Amino acid sequence: MPFNNIPHSLEKKSLSLPKWLSKESFGANFQGFNLKEKNLSQAYFPYCNFSRCNLRQVQFQASVLNNTKLDYADLSLANLENANLYFTSLVNVSFIGANLTRTNLQHANLSYANLRGAILLEADLRGANLKGADFTGAIFEKTNLYNAYHVNINGAYLDHLSINFDGLPCHK
Numbered sequence: 683m684p685f686n687n688i689p690h691s692l693e694k695k696s697l698s699l700p701k702w703l704s705k706e707s708f709g710a711n712f713q714g715f716n717l718k719e720k721n722l723s724q725a726y727f728p729y730c731n732f733s734r735c736n737l738r739q740v741q742f743q744a745s746v747l748n749n750t751k752l753d754y755a756d757l758s759l760a761n762l763e764n765a766n767l768y769f770t771s772l773v774n775v776s777f778i779g780a781n782l783t784r785t786n787l788q789h790a791n792l793s794y795a796n797l798r799g800a801i802l803l804e805a806d807l808r809g810a811n812l813k814g815a816d817f818t819g820a821i822f823e824k825t826n827l828y829n830a831y832h833v834n835i836n837g838a839y840l841d842h843l844s845i846n847f848d849g850l851p852c853h854k
Contacts, residue, residue: 771791
């Protein structure tokens with residue numbers, strides 16, 4: 683697994699992103715960094731570890747974060763429009779009020795994620811694990827939940843919702 687080979691030189695807690703670090707890092711460990719309000723749009727961060735980071739109000743528009751670990755990170759009010767989070771681990775992440783418009787979350791693990799008030803317009807959640815995720819007040823429109831599992835969208839705003847229920851497990 684790529685996370686076993688992450689350079690230990692980047693294991694600094696509560697630091698801002700170093701000026702020498704580019705927006706292109708493969709497999710880097712940013713665990714615990716404070717990146718609040720940073721503009722990381724169009725960045726390339728596959729296989730990186732952003733667990734327990736402060737990413738409040740971060741700009742990740744059109745960024746590549748596939749196979750990345752963001753467990754327990756705070757992405758409240760972050761903008762991830764058009765970002766790629768394919769196969770990303772987002773366990774217990776906070777997406778409160780985040781913009782996830784057209785975000786690719788295919789096969790992502792969103793177990794126990796807090797998505798209260800998140801905007802999920804045209805988001806792709808195919809095959810995602812949504813166990814215990816809180817979607818209260820989240821906005822869904824043309825959101826793809828095909829083959830997602832543990833889906834519970836109680837309390838979410840479902841105006842103009844286009845969900846393909848084929849492949850969704852139905853429980854009586």
